[in-house]
Amino acid sequence: MAVDKIRVLIVDDIAETRENVRKLLQFESDVDVTGTARSGKEGIQLAQELDPDVVLMDINMPDIDGISATEVIREKSPHIQVVILSVQGDPNYMRRAMLAGARDFLTKPPMGDELISAIRRAGEMAHTERAKGSQQRLGAASSVGAPISMSNLAPISKGKIITVYSPKGGTGCxxxxxxxxxxxxNEDTRTALVDANLQFGDVAVFVNEQGKNTILELAPRVDELEVEVVEEILVKHEASGIRILAAPQRPEMAEKVSADQFTKVLQFLQRMYAYVVVDTSPILTDVILSTIDISDVIVLVTTQEIPAIKNARLFLDLSQTMGIDKQRIVFAMNRYDKRIAITPERVSENLKHEVTVTLPLDEKVVITAVNRGIPFMLDNKSQPIGRGIFSLAEAVRARLATIETESEAPAARR
Ligand SMILES: Nc1ncnc2c1ncn2[C@@H]1O[C@H](COP(=O)(O)OP(=O)(O)OP(=O)(O)O)[C@@H](O)[C@H]1O
Ligand SMILES: [Mg+2]
Structure with missing residues (x-):
């Protein structure tokens, strides 16, 4: 008897992702991609028309999101198995996906063999369910389809908190x-930007999004946060795609947000975004100390000026007392001017902490960007200052990876 092929429908709003998944599957002789859909709505429609065995489903899509689409598809055709592909390994999403009747949950981008074995498992299930269904057309449809066991699921990765801090004002945090x-x-690593300078925060001004929601909307409800509510409150920066949590609009409002509330918000965002970048003020308020404490990486900013370097040294000392591993601090030198004799090498040696990245002085690009409210990474990213930011992003990612492998090492030895 010829083995039935597993017929797969790919639902994702990004053409590139659909193509990549299709490519991953093209050499599998037992898998057949029968169609692709660009939205939840189209997914539902094609699922009915094509009657696939397995649907690979994205979560964030323009019209109907992947979780609602899963619910509809499973209700109409309970034999169809849905595998969710999500950029966020968010346990909340995962729970909702399971409740909607998803069979499996993988984080994007999926590894080839991880994806294929998930499809095979789901395909087998679909074939069994189909056979069962034709035997007994009666019975409550909704009870069909085994619940996914947690052990089937890809490990959940938590987003990373990256705090940009300088113990000296005006250095470029x-x-x-x-x-x-x-x-x-990017599509796979959604990022949120949070302003922890609660008194005089100016993140919203830098991106020309003043006068909208702020942390004040979230702080009172930290114990009952929900993804949808948080998504509502965060400001969408359309030009870049990042989400922003702005500081209160007036300095006297700062005291309305406690350190406990603030860190709870950050930890919630960590479950929704791959990266949570936090801007700070030099003053070590309770909010900022607690933020530093729970950060995965701290970008410590200095310039070539002696007061900034002196303060960086004091902060490095303090971080040791706080028990912050040196690895967690990525030291960056901003406004770097090679005509000035205080070089990154000298500072590294002096402070016994390597300056990993230098960002050049470029008043024209940087000040114009601030005054227009258009960050230079949008329209001037090929300039040296933009390339500096890219190397900083790389350095941060590399550091996170090192920290992760080192923390996994003891577990692996078990
Ligand atoms: N690499 C750079 N080259 C030239 N100018 C820069 C550079 N980085 C920052 N600046 C300028 O320095 C000033 C201070 O920058 P920014 O507001 O980012 O610093 P900050 O550390 O956040 O300051 P504050 O302590 O006020 O929060 C701004 O006018 C900014 O345009
Ligand atoms: Mg600032």
Whole structure:
């Protein structure tokens, strides 16, 4: 008896993702991609027309999101098995996906063999369900389809908190935080930018999004946050795609947000976004200390000026007392001018902490960007300052990877 091929429908709004998944599957003799859909709506329609065995479903899509689409498809055709592909390994999403009747949950981009074995498992299930269905057309449809077991699921990865801090004012923290967030943000690593300078935060001004929601909308409800509510409150920066949580509009409002509330918000965002970039003020308020404490990486910013370097040294000392591993601090030198004798090498040696990245002085590009409210990573990213931000993003990713492997090492030895 010839083995039935597993017929797959791909639902994703990004053409590139659909193509990549199709390519991953093209050499599997037992898998047949029967169709692709660009939205939840189209997915539902094609699922009915093509009657596939397995639907590979994205979550974030323009009209109907992947979770609602899953629910509809499973209700209409309970034998169809849905495998969710999501950029976020968010346990909340995962739970909702399971409740909607998804069979499996993989984080994007999926590894080839991880995807194929998920499809085979789901395909087998679909074939069994189909056979069962034709035997007994009666029975409650909704009870069909085994629930997914947690062990089937890809491991959940939590987003990373990256805090940009300088113990000296005016060194370029906000400039770096805003542009770094834009550099880190892409389809697979959604990024949120949070302003922890609660008194005089100016992140919203840097991206020309003043006067909208702020942290004040979230702080009172930290114990009952929901993804949909948070998504509503975050400001969408259309030009770059990042999400922004702005500081209160007036300095006297700052005290309405406690350190506990602030860190709870960050930890919630961590479940929704791959990266949460935080801008800070030099003053170590409770909010900023707690933020530093829970950060995966701290970008410490200095310039070539002695007061900035002196303060960086003091902060490095303090971070040791706080028990922050040196690895977590990526040291960056901003406004770097090679005509000045205080070189990154000298500072590295002096402070016994390597300056990993230098960002050149470029008043024309940087100040114009701030005044127009258009970050230079949007329209000037090929300039040296833009390339500097890209290397910073790379350095941060590399550091996160090192920290991760080192923390996994003891577990692997078990
Ligand atoms: N690489 C650079 N080259 C030239 N100018 C820069 C550079 N980085 C920042 N600036 C300028 O320096 C000033 C301070 O930058 P920014 O506001 O980002 O610093 P900050 O550390 O966030 O300051 P604050 O302590 O006020 O929060 C701004 O006018 C900005 O345009
Ligand atoms: Mg600032």
């Amino acid at each position: 906000t400039t770096i935080a805003v542009n770094l967030a834009i550099a880190l943000n």
